[in-house]
Amino acid sequence: MALDPTTVSTVLSLLPTILEQANKTIDKIKKGRRKDDGPDGAAPETRDPAARIAELEAAAVQQAEAVKLLAEQHALTIDALRKEAARLDRRLRLMTSVAMAGVALGLGGLVIALNLLFR
Template sequence: MPSLRKRLMALDPTTVSTVLSLLPTILEQANKTIEKLKKNKRKDGTPEGAVADTRDPAARIAELEAAAVQQAEAVKLLAEQHAITIDALRKEAARLDRRLRLMTAVAMGGVALGLGGLVIALNLLFR
């Protein structure tokens, strides 16, 4: 299994920067979740494993709906970033395909010129 460094070195810089741009969003969501858990723990005063749910069910539903909307927005943002990554990968693949075709044509031209030169040299040699 190749090392992480080798795998990262094989990636296009555009792809790496796009993927790295996702990290702040993930960290931000993680920090928000941690802060929320800390605030709930301070308010309730219950131990970590215990769940104290004495709130109004309507308030709890509203809170859950708000959390679902927030998560949906985070998923939407991640989907947009993935679409940007996919678009960058497609552009890079098209660029590499054009480059491969050009290099193939240049190599074919070189072979044709080499063979032509060889034929001329052999004709001059055996005259």
């Protein structure tokens, strides 16, 4: 059974965004580790704590927006996959019904042929 091309394109269109967000997060983690791995004699941070808190709050808001965007994209993907599954289920039921009708007709034809053969 083949997947619907629109479903495949929807899922594939979301992958770059997900990978981009993952790469941004990985880069932020790496940058944070580099700052933590500074030399032992490094001077303590001289920035204002309020500015640092504001910066962290802005980063948290940005991350929350990214998570919201990803959640919306996942919801679209799940919806598309559900629609495709429903379409495939209907198709399977139709094909099963056609196969059952074919078997019934085949058995009926076989009974008639055997009756005509052994008369």
